[in-house]
Amino acid sequence: MEHKITALRVQKRNPNRVNVYLDGSFAFGLSRIVAAWLQVGQTLSDEKIASLQAEETREAAYQAALRYLNFRPRSEAELRNKLEGKGFDASVIDATLQRLTEEGLVRDDRFARSWAESRSLSRPRSRRLIAFELRQKGISEENIQQAVADLEDTELAFRAGLRYARRLKNLDFATFQRRLAGFLQRRGFAYGTVVTTVRRIWDEIQATHDTMT
Template sequence: MEHKITALRVQKRNPNRVNVYLDGSFAFGLSRIVAAWLRVGQTLSDEKIATLQAEETREAAYQSALRFLNYRPRSEAELRSKLEGKGFEPSVIDATLQRLVEEGWVCDDRFARAWVESRKASRPRSRRLLALELRRKGISEENIQRAVADLEDTELAYQAALRYARRLEGLDYATFYRRLAGFLERRGFAYGTVVATVRRVWEEIRATHDTTT
């Protein structure tokens, strides 16, 4: 069956959407990008209407994904979970993710590297814990190993300890050790690394104190 477009009206509450009227009655709404080629007087078959609505669904999923990415970078698995939560069908999600990857909006390898660099700069933790965090975000083992390849737990533990040790100034060694060691253990560092790091930081603090008194 053929239907004639009798009106195209921009929605008052959302100027990025257009109401489509067929045969004198409201039929459905479309995003402006999907409705861009439509004209009043044009006829649409039932098949073409179904195609338009499918395209509208794909565009809605794409725009939804871009909004999620606007808050912060996300892995493919995170985006898939978000889109599933919005009720999109698996085929639509697959097509959306493929489009995002092709356009460079999503790249798990880049995401993993950026995640590691961010952690190093703000909240250092062990390679093991960083890898675990990335696995939870759905990053492949190959991308994880590339992201953590150049990391050394000795240096990560030292950087983490330096930040935390500022809170422990003036404490005796036993209390200093207990608190800093506990902190490093929670960050995923092995016992040997923790012991060596606490001793190193304590000795540096004492040396600095001795030179200033």
């Protein structure tokens, strides 16, 4: 069955969407990018209408994914979970993720490296804990191992501990040791790494203090 487009009206509350009127009555809304080729007087078959609405659904999923990516980079699994939560079908989600991958907006290997680098610089923690976080985000074991390959727990522990130790510098060694060790253990570092790091940071603080006095 054929239907004639009798009006195309931009929505007042959302100028990025267009209301489509067929045979004198409102039929459905479309994003402007999907409706761009439509014209008043044009006829649409039932099959074409179904195709337009399917395209609209794919575009809606794509835009939802872009909004989610605006906050920070995401893994493929994170995006899939988000789109599933919004009620999109698996086929639509697969098409959306493929499009994002082709555009270079979703790459789990790059995401894993970025995550590991960010963690090591801004909030240092152990390689083991960084790998655990990446597994929670659905990253493959191969990409995880590549991401953490260049990280060293001794350096990560020292960097994390040195920042935290600034608030402990006036404490006696026993209290300093207990608090800093607990902090480093919560960051996922092994016992041996924790012990050597606590002593290293204590000695550095004492050396700095002696130099200043």
